[in-house]
Amino acid sequence: MTATVALIGANGHGRWHRRRIAEVEQAGRVRLVGLADVRPLEPDPPVPDGVPVFTDHRELLAKTSPDVVVICTPPHTHLQIALDAIAAGCDLLLEKPPVASLAAHHTLAASLGAAGRACQVGFQALGSQAWLSFRDALAGLGKLDGITATASWQRDDTYYARSPWAGKRRMGGRPVVDGALVNPLAHAVMQALASAQAVGAGRPRQLVAERYRVRPIEVEDTAFARITFDGGLSIVIAVTLAGEDFIAGEISARGTRGRATLEYPTDRLALPGDGALRKIEGRADLLTNLVEHRASGVPLLVPLAATADFTAVLEALTVPDAPLPHLLDDSAVVTDGPQRTIPGINDLLRKVVETTALPSEMGVPWAAPPFTQRLPVT
Known part of the structure; x- marks a missing residue:
């Protein structure tokens, strides 16, 4: 049976979901029954004929009764919208970051369990065959020295003017979680955490983080973090939105028998013996997987439970007493119109993931x- 689907949050990244839903609909797996956004919809892609558009998600739920709801709204609004959708009898595809605290995670999990509903979280790189090959190769690397993640992107002033919550720590008393580690480059953190889960590292217990900003925002655009697990394994993450040459996003694991590296946005992989990264074809669509889960019970690729460690890290980064990221002065930043770059940052990112030492x-x-925080028990 074709599942009916609605999208809440249809602008911004929601436009990607509109296109993806159209592709899944063309394959006969879903039927779009409604779109919602508090702003007028951007015209690209066009709204399909006959599909109603709402400004209130509750009206959408009441009038369209979808089987599945895709939620792509600002992170601090996720929990209430998700609870409303569950109460309306819907399964969820919830964009990352799913929720802003472990308390919210537990509330959402309890609501899903009581209603018998499913929630897939939008870490789409975990649906790739390249990720599965990387994950399966970890056991063959011998004793791991550690797992690292790095990415170098460039986001200019217009990025932080995209919405009232961009670059903010809190709005209306709620954490907004728009920092590099937990929003634009959250995939790097999640892939590294999932790698640690795959080798049985236990739960993450301590976060040591250095967070920086190149403009007067309230969150980090450049960050370095070391997360230590029960079993002693550490992951080190080095990312920036003030980068020089583009680094799409890499996860690497180094052991006594070699190294494996995954460029997760492009599904390119290098295992021991490979001379260079090679493309691994195949990436499962998270919406299709959710529909198949509804129909036949196939496992979800990214169930809410799999993101608990990510939420624990997010919570540690957003506790009220966490210091503001260090604002770099003009001696460390080059400004070119709306763009700001940290000279030498790419070499530093590479050095951090190679040595696992933080800049300080x-x-x-x-x-x-650095800022040190014990991680809450998940």
Whole structure:
């Protein structure tokens, strides 16, 4: 049976979901019954004929009764919209980050369990065959020295003007979670955490983070973090939105028998013995997987439970007493119109993931003392 689907949050990244839903609909797996956004819809892609558009998600739920709801709204609004959708009898595809705290995670999980509903979280890179090959190769690397993640992107002033919550820590008393680690580059963090889960590292217990900003926002655009697990394994993450040359996003694991590297946005993989990254074809669509789960019980690729460690890290980064990211001065930043770049940042990112030392531990001149936080039990 074709599942009916509605999208809440149809602008911005929601436009990607509109296109993806159209592709799945063309394959005969779903039927779009409604779109919702508090702003007028952007015209590309066009709204299909006969599909109603709402400004209130509750009206959409009441009038269209969808089987599945895709939620692509600002992160701090996810929980209430998800609870409303569950109460309306819907299964969920919930964009990342799913919720802003472990308390919200537990509330959502309890609501899903009581209603018998399913929730897939939008970490789409975990649906790729390249990820599965990387994950399966970890056991053959011998004793791991650690797992690392890095990415270098460039986001200019217009990125932080895209919405009232962009670059904010809190709005209306709620954490907004728009920092590089937990929103634009959240996939790097999640892939690294999932890698640690795959090798049985236990739960993450401590976060040591250095967070920086190149403009007067309230969250980090550049970050370095070390997360230590029960079993002693550590993952080190080095990312920036003030980068030089583009690094799409890489996860690497180094062991006594070699190294494996996954470029997760492009599904390129290098295993021990490979001379270079090679493309691994095949990426499962999360919406299709959710529809198949509804129909036949196939496992979800990214169930809510799989994101608990990510939410624990997110919560540690957004506790009220966490210091603001260190604002770099003009001596460490090059400004070119709306774009700001940290000279030498790409070399530093590479050095951090190679040595697993944080900038302050290397004596980088602009580095600030790290922020250390015990992670809450998930």
